[in-house]
Amino acid sequence: MSLRTYEADLFEGFRGRLEAIAYRMLGSAGDAEDVVQETYLRWHAADRERIETPEAWLTKVLTNLCLNQLTSARVRRETYVGQWLPEPVLAGDRMLGPADTAEQRDSVSLAMLTLMERLSPNERAVYVLREAFGYAHREIAEILDLTESNCQQIHRRARQHLASGRPRAEVDAAAARKVVEEFLAAALSGDTEPLVRLLTDDAVGVADGGARVPARRSPVVGALGIARYLRGLFRPSAAKRALAGGEPVLYSAVVNGGPAVLVSIDERIAGVICLHTTTDGVVAVHLQVNPDKLERLTRRWAASGPHLPFSKMW
Structure with missing residues (x-):
């Protein structure tokens, strides 16, 4: 069945929301783009005259594709070398989706996306749809083919798994730069x-x-251990410059709603240091140097320039 212009435009109107759901579900902007494209292909092939509510239909298709992806991703991550972290996304990217409430902002932080790896696929789907997008339990039940009471139980369980006693500090660009x-x-x-x-x-x-890229394969726990680890990373040496292939330049940015240091080498983002700040201080330091997870951020950073650097690293 061919796709008429207004039906293609209708899908494009939902694309940003679908990408934002998929990114929160998968923790990967690249994977999110893939499942949204697959959703488009299914929309193209569907008998659209029988679809009463396009948004509900598209959300259901997308969510089920994400559930399948999460199952296979768990298998892949069992053999992942070192620690797995989500793909960082620069402020202003539509992949981040709505940010009107504290729950919506927190659901896309790197710390929360990392914590959500603990959840089962159904728990993650219910949590994302409820907390970040405000779907009613009745609507989520229809999307996941569950009962409403079961969705409520899953939501409660997911919130318990993700409970944190320290509220995240709210930051804007100025506050992030100060941090x-x-x-x-x-x-x-x-x-x-x-x-x-x-x-x-x-x-x-x-x-x-x-x-x-060489990176520590186990977490560092405790302020002193992290301080020593970071001191080693920031200590200048000719060997580090040779390995990096250039002189790293440091920039301030807002990434996934939090303060971050961007490490740029020859106008390519080679690393992102995300700082998860709470009312008590910095509780997590996430260092992403996997080049596969920095391509989208590099493109968007280049497109939003020019930028004023803080300093050189070595």
Whole structure:
């Protein structure tokens, strides 16, 4: 069945929302784009005259594609080299979706996307659709072919798994720049004590190189351990510059709603350091250096320039 112009336009009107759902479900912008494209192909092939509510139909198709993807992703991540972290997304990217409420903003933070890996596929779907997009339990039940009471139970269970006692600190570009400025001043000082003061005692540091770039393969736990790890990363050396293939330049940015340091080499984003800040301090440092997960961010960063650098790294 051919796709008429207004039906193609109708799908494009939903594309941003579908991408945002898929990104929260999968933690990967690339995978999200793939399942949205597959949803489009199914929309193209469907008998659209029998579809009463296009948004509900598209959301159901997309969600089920994501559930299938999550199942296979779990198998792939069992053999993933080192730590797996979500793909970082720059502020302003429609992949982030709505950000009107604290729940919507928190659901797309790298810390929350990482925590959501603990959930079963159904728990993740219910949590995302309810918390980030405000679907009623009745609507979610129809999407997942479950009972409404079962959806409510799954939602409660998911919230319990993801419960955090410390509220996330709200940041805008100015606040993020201040956090990054303090972090870089501490990291570039060559001393651990300034970094320790910024981190909470139980802070966690995780790096994802995906076997493409050397990165620590186990989490670093505790303020002192993370401070020593970061001091080693920021300590200048000719060997590091040779391995990196250039001199890293540091920028401040907002990534997934939080403050972040972008590491640029020859106008390519080679690393992203995301800082998860709460009222108590920095509770998580996520370092993404897997080049496969930095392509989209690099394109969007280049398109939004020029940018004022903070300093050079080495």
